[in-house]
Amino acid sequence: MATTTPDYRQGSFRLSMLIYDSRYRAITIQIVFLMLLMAGFAWLVDNTIQNLRALGKDFSYRFLWQSAGYDINQTLIAYNSTMSHARAMVVGLLNTILVAVMACALATVLGVLAGVLRLSNNWIVARLMTIYVELFRNIPTVLWILIFFSVMAISMPEPRAFRGEAATASMLVFDSVAITNRGVYIPEPVFDRSLGDLDLRYFKVSVDLLAIIAALIASSWASGRIVARANRIQEETGIRPATWWLRLAVWVLPVAALLSALGFHLVKPVLPETGIPNFQGGIHMRNSLIALWLALSVYTGAFIAEVVRAGILAVNRGQTEAAVSLGLRPTLTMRLVILPQALRVIIPPMISQYLNITKNSSLAIAVGYMDLRATLGGITINQTGRELEAMLLMMLIYLALSLTISSLMNVYNARVKLKER
Amino acid sequence: MSEAFFRTEMLPQQPPPLRETGAVKWVRENLISSWLNAILTAVSLYVVVVLLAWIVPWFWNSVWIADSLSHCREILAGRSGGCFAVITERWLQLLFGAYPPALYWRPIAAFVLLFVALAPMLFTGLPRRMLWFSAAYPFLGYWLIWGGTPWFAVTAALGFVVAGIAYRAFETRGGAVPLIAAAAAAIVWWVFLAGAARGALDAALPVGIEFVRSDRLGGFLISMIIGVSGIALSLPIGILLALGRRSDMPIVKMSCVIIIEFIRGVPLITLLFTASLLLNYFLPPGTNFDLILRVIIMVTIFSAAYIAEVIRGGLASLPRGQFEAADSLGLDYWRAMRLIILPQALKVSIPGIVNTFIGLFKDTTLVVFIGLLDPLNLANAIRADQKWNGIYWEIYIFIGALFFAFCFAISRYSMYLERRLKTDHR
Numbered sequence: 006m007a008t009t010t011p012d013y014r015q016g017s018f019r020l021s022m023l024i025y026d027s028r029y030r031a032i033t034i035q036i037v038f039l040m041l042l043m044a045g046f047a048w049l050v051d052n053t054i055q056n057l058r059a060l061g062k063d064f065s066y067r068f069l070w071q072s073a074g075y076d077i078n079q080t081l082i083a084y085n086s087t088m089s090h091a092r093a094m095v096v097g098l099l100n101t102i103l104v105a106v107m108a109c110a111l112a113t114v115l116g117v118l119a120g121v122l123r124l125s126n127n128w129i130v131a132r133l134m135t136i137y138v139e140l141f142r143n144i145p146t147v148l149w150i151l152i153f154f155s156v157m158a159i160s161m162p163e164p165r166a167f168r169g170e171a172a173t174a175s176m177l178v179f180d181s182v183a184i185t186n187r188g189v190y191i192p193e194p195v196f197d198r199s200l201g202d203l204d205l206r207y208f209k210v211s212v213d214l215l216a217i218i219a220a221l222i223a224s225s226w227a228s229g230r231i232v233a234r235a236n237r238i239q240e241e242t243g244i245r246p247a248t249w250w251l252r253l254a255v256w257v258l259p260v261a262a263l264l265s266a267l268g269f270h271l272v273k274p275v276l277p278e279t280g281i282p283n284f285q286g287g288i289h290m291r292n293s294l295i296a297l298w299l300a301l302s303v304y305t306g307a308f309i310a311e312v313v314r315a316g317i318l319a320v321n322r323g324q325t326e327a328a329v330s331l332g333l334r335p336t337l338t339m340r341l342v343i344l345p346q347a348l349r350v351i352i353p354p355m356i357s358q359y360l361n362i363t364k365n366s367s368l369a370i371a372v373g374y375m376d377l378r379a380t381l382g383g384i385t386i387n388q389t390g391r392e393l394e395a396m397l398l399m400m401l402i403y404l405a406l407s408l409t410i411s412s413l414m415n416v417y418n419a420r421v422k423l424k425e426r
Numbered sequence: 427m428s429e430a431f432f433r434t435e436m437l438p439q440q441p442p443p444l445r446e447t448g449a450v451k452w453v454r455e456n457l458i459s460s461w462l463n464a465i466l467t468a469v470s471l472y473v474v475v476v477l478l479a480w481i482v483p484w485f486w487n488s489v490w491i492a493d494s495l496s497h498c499r500e501i502l503a504g505r506s507g508g509c510f511a512v513i514t515e516r517w518l519q520l521l522f523g524a525y526p527p528a529l530y531w532r533p534i535a536a537f538v539l540l541f542v543a544l545a546p547m548l549f550t551g552l553p554r555r556m557l558w559f560s561a562a563y564p565f566l567g568y569w570l571i572w573g574g575t576p577w578f579a580v581t582a583a584l585g586f587v588v589a590g591i592a593y594r595a596f597e598t599r600g601g602a603v604p605l606i607a608a609a610a611a612a613i614v615w616w617v618f619l620a621g622a623a624r625g626a627l628d629a630a631l632p633v634g635i636e637f638v639r640s641d642r643l644g645g646f647l648i649s650m651i652i653g654v655s656g657i658a659l660s661l662p663i664g665i666l667l668a669l670g671r672r673s674d675m676p677i678v679k680m681s682c683v684i685i686i687e688f689i690r691g692v693p694l695i696t697l698l699f700t701a702s703l704l705l706n707y708f709l710p711p712g713t714n715f716d717l718i719l720r721v722i723i724m725v726t727i728f729s730a731a732y733i734a735e736v737i738r739g740g741l742a743s744l745p746r747g748q749f750e751a752a753d754s755l756g757l758d759y760w761r762a763m764r765l766i767i768l769p770q771a772l773k774v775s776i777p778g779i780v781n782t783f784i785g786l787f788k789d790t791t792l793v794v795f796i797g798l799l800d801p802l803n804l805a806n807a808i809r810a811d812q813k814w815n816g817i818y819w820e821i822y823i824f825i826g827a828l829f830f831a832f833c834f835a836i837s838r839y840s841m842y843l844e845r846r847l848k849t850d851h852r
Contacts (some may be wrong), residue, residue, distance in 0.1 A: 035677040056707045128456035129470045143833035144826045145788040153819045364693035392703045394428035400692045
């Protein structure tokens with residue numbers, strides 16, 4: 006047997022051991038792989054340099070500081086066409102984030118509702134929700150966006166129809182919301198005794214908003230203290246004091262006081278009796294925003310419904326039975342036993358649905374919503390001809406957005422995860 | 427003492443109370459079991475009635491034969507109704523785009539043969555020899571749809587034959603040697619020999635069918651082409667990426683992680699714009715190839731990253747003992763993967779893979795934004811026609827119904843597959 010022992014026991018090294026010896030093979034493969042990868046990358050970069058030179062272009066991001074020269078019809082921060090392409094990019098990014106956040110919120114509500122109702126023992130409700138889920142899941146998002154846009158732009162009444170004695174359309178919710186074919190007009194919150202804006206050089210932040218957020222944070226802290234105190238009393242005496250009215254007061258009173266101090270009121274959109282029929286005042290939500298928002302929400306809501314359903318079904322039936330036999334009421338069973346366990350299953354796929362919404366918001370191109378793709382990846386490219394730079398930057402921004410969302414949600418996921426010891 | 431009473435015969439069985447049988451019981455349990463349920467039922471019924479009262483007359487009155495939208499409106503005379511005459515007139519265009527009508531049999535044949543090619547993979551009862559047809563199908567399908575000389579497809583296919591021969595020749599050598607030999611042989615064939623072989627075959631046997639340019643392709647044909655080729659190509663790439671991501675080698679692992687996370691982090695539409703705007707920058711000067719091919723490449727890369735994540739989940743769900751068992755049998759990496767790990771991991775991943783495929787098929791509609799004539803772009807083209815200007819719902823319903831039929835069928839098939847392959851003991 007000793008004659009078959011390979012030489013490497015003695016420490017001498019042969020070149021063939023790079024392939025046949027498992028100690029070195031992994032390193033060999035990786036070096037070859039890395040060389041191939043770098044060669045491929047170098048090939049791409051070399052091609053790009055040659056192509057750019059042939060076109061007489063260079064690779065530079067200086068265009069970002071040039072004047073954009075185009076208008077954006079929905080801006081969350083101050084913007085006009087003399088500002089830079091970078092500013093336009095930020096406006097687009099904020100619009101992307103706006104529609105993504107709105108759609109995430111509505112999709113979660115719709116999805117949780119549909120997912121729970123699909124499990125209901127009410128036959129007709131369960132069937133309706135099944136139809137909703139299957140219908141929206143199996144038809145492309147773009148088609149839904151176009152359908153919602155067409156509904157808004159074609160089937161809704163013109164502003165003119167709201168006017169006069171024989172008005173064929175009327176406003177909703179105490180005459181404060183007007184749904185027209187030019188968009189939806191909703192009341193605008195206005196502060197009569199506003200604290201003004203905080204100028205942060207690049208953009209302005211409303212101090213009123215900051216004050217309200219501060220009040221809410223304080224309320225949250227106080228509410229936590231009240232619960233902690235109730236817990237302590239329960240530990241000591243065995244009797245839990247009623248806290249709901251205290252917590253309600255802590256949440257409502259400071260904000261209400263602040264709002265009245267700031268002179269808060271809503272300005273409803275009004276249609277002038279004469280002149281061009283167009284609503285004045287209030288916030289104008291364009292058709293593009295509404296269509297994109299609703300389409301993304303109902304489309305992703307169908308997926309979230311399935312996620313929620315699977316999560317609830319994943320909780321062992323014995324858990325419910327155990328909770329019932331402990332004497333917990335159905336609402337408490339849901340809140341204390343089923344939901345915490347279902348959430349563990351629900352959250353990871355939910356993260357990817359939120360990511361999908363953010364990425365699908367780039368389908369804004371179908372309805373002309375001015376998102377990041379439309380500003381940086383659209384008009385800016387057309388005006389400067391910097392497609393390489395702008396596309397790369399846009400991809401990086403979307404990548405950063407996705408990674409931010411997934412890491413935030415992963416933090417939350419880690420908090421609800423089963424603590425295994 | 428009182429006299430005890432004993433019944434000596436059984437009472438006849440009573441029918442159950444009316445409220446505990448038949449329809450009444452069903453309604454009580456399923457529709458009005460509680461106050462909340464009763465309210466839900468009432469609301470749902472209201473919604474259903476409102477929707478039906480709106481949709482049914484619209485469909486019932488719809489016009490199927492008319493020259494134009496205004497003609498439709500004349501026929502309807504103010505009633506609510508759809509104008510499906512546009513579908514009657516244009517459905518072939520929505521299916522085939524600008525494909526020459528005389529040649530419609532070719533895409534139809536390709537479509538039918540697709541199912542023949544899929545059959546041995548879908549139904550295990552069929553003879554295994556049919557898999558040879560499945561292997562030949564991509565080339566056959568390409569030739570049927572684009573036409574021209576068959577020798578291009580034949581010489582391309584021969585590359586795989588050459589690769590197979592090389593694999594066989596080196597099969598006894600372990601490790602990745604046969605794979606590398608096969609890849610090298612195929613590349614040598616395609617780069618150096620295929621062109622000459624094609625020229626020789628063309629000169630010897632100049633046959634062929636009419637060539638159809640890519641810009642004549644459109645409608646569902648283009649969705650199917652992009653969807654099917656993206657699906658077929660992304661599965662092997664996805665498997666490789668997933669294996670790379672679980673590899674012990676840090677460099678391989680890092681590269682795969684970066685590729686997967688980058689692609690999953692950006693919207694498909696940016697990749698499609700890259701295909702249409704930027705690919706010319708990355709390729710050698712003067713290269714210019716078909717937009718459809720570029721889109722297929724991008725769509726493939728895109729869905730491969732998603733498939734890789736799905737398969738990674740499948741790999742992670744396998745117990746460690748399976749890997750160790752494969753090692754202790756003395757199998758090398760590729761054999762262990764091929765014979766033991768992947769069959770199990772892929773089986774677990776089927777629902778996820780099918781969902782990715784359905785998503786990919788739906789996402790083929792995004793090519794409208796880079797100017798390919800997919801069904802949505804054709805809808806715009808139809809509206810641009812004076813006769814059908816202002817028609818929306820009918821076209822959307824037609825397109826939506828076709829997509830729904832496909833995606834729904836695929837998802838139902840995946841459920842069936844999942845049940846059939848289920849071998850766990852729970």
